[in-house]
Amino acid sequence: MNKHKLKALILTVGAIFMAFLMVNVTSQAARMDMVDVSNNNGYMSTAEYTSMRNEFGVKALTVKISEGTTFKDGYAASNIANGQAAGLYVNGYHFAHYKTKAQAIAEADFAGKTAKAAGLPVGAVLATDVESQEANNQSKATNDRNNAAFMKEIQKFGYRTDIYTSGSWANNKMTVKGKTGWIASYPYVVSGKNWYSTNHAWQWSSTAKFRISYGGFDV
Numbered sequence: 001m002n003k004h005k006l007k008a009l010i011l012t013v014g015a016i017f018m019a020f021l022m023v024n025v026t027s028q029a030a031r032m033d034m035v036d037v038s039n040n041n042g043y044m045s046t047a048e049y050t051s052m053r054n055e056f057g058v059k060a061l062t063v064k065i066s067e068g069t070t071f072k073d074g075y076a077a078s079n080i081a082n083g084q085a086a087g088l089y090v091n092g093y094h095f096a097h098y099k100t101k102a103q104a105i106a107e108a109d110f111a112g113k114t115a116k117a118a119g120l121p122v123g124a125v126l127a128t129d130v131e132s133q134e135a136n137n138q139s140k141a142t143n144d145r146n147n148a149a150f151m152k153e154i155q156k157f158g159y160r161t162d163i164y165t166s167g168s169w170a171n172n173k174m175t176v177k178g179k180t181g182w183i184a185s186y187p188y189v190v191s192g193k194n195w196y197s198t199n200h201a202w203q204w205s206s207t208a209k210f211r212i213s214y215g216g217f218d219v
Contacts, residue, residue: 032052032056032208033058034062035218036064037061037063038075039073041075043075046082047212049061049083049086049088050086051210051213055210056211061080063091063118064093064094065111065126066107066115067097068096071095073118076114080092080119089124090124091125092111092115092118093129094129096134098134098150104146105149108128112153112157116157125159127162127164128150128163128164130147130164130173131165131166131169140175163176165182166185181201182199182200182201183196203218204219205218205219
C-alpha cells in the first residue's frame with residue numbers, strides 16, 4: 001500500500017476515537033469526529049487539521065506514538081503540536097507486538113516515555129493497537145492478560161487507555177467490553193448504521209476525503 005492510501009486509512013480511524021475522549025458524546029454513524037495519523041502520512045500541517053475541523057467537523061486527532069520497543073514515530077511531535085494548534089483534542093496509540101505479560105509491560109513503558117517526549121498531554125488516551133500477527137497467534141486469554149498488563153502500566157504515565165482492534169477480533173481474539181474499545185468495521189452502506197454504539201468508537205470507513213489533504217482517511 002502506498003503512502004497516500006495509508007494516509008487515508010489512518011485519518012479515518014481518528015474520527016472515531018473522539019467518542020470516548022469527549023465527555024457526553026455518543027457514538028453515531030457517518031460522523032467524522034476524529035482522525036488518526038502516523039508516519040505513513042508524512043508531515044501534516046496545522047492548515048490541514050484546521051480544514052478538517054472547520055469544514056468536516058473533526059474534533060479529535062489520534063497520533064501514532066510508537067511500535068514494539070524500538071520504533072518511535074518521527075512525526076508524532078509535529079502531529080501533536082499541529083493538531084493542538086488547530087484546536088483538536090489529541091490522543092495517541094501504540095502498535096502492539098507483545099506476546100507475553102512482561103513484553104506488554106516493556107512496550108507500555110516504551111510507549112509512555114515516547115509519548116511524554118513527543119508532547120502527548122497528561123490525561124489523553126494512549127491506546128494499544130492490537131492487530132499484529134503476534135496477537136493473532138495467541139489465545140484469547142493470553143491476549144486479554146497482555147492487554148490488561150499494557151493498559152495498567154500506561155496509567156502510570158498519567159494517560160487513559162483503551163484497545164483498538166477489528167470487529168472480527170473483538171470478543172473473539174480478545175475481550176472488548178461495552179463502554180470500551182475502538183472498533184474498526186466497514187459496512188458496504190453506512191447510511192442508517194450505528195454499529196458499536198456502546199463502545200467508545202466505531203471506525204466506519206477507510207476512504208473519507210478531506211478537501212486539502214490527499215487521499216482517503218479512516219474515520
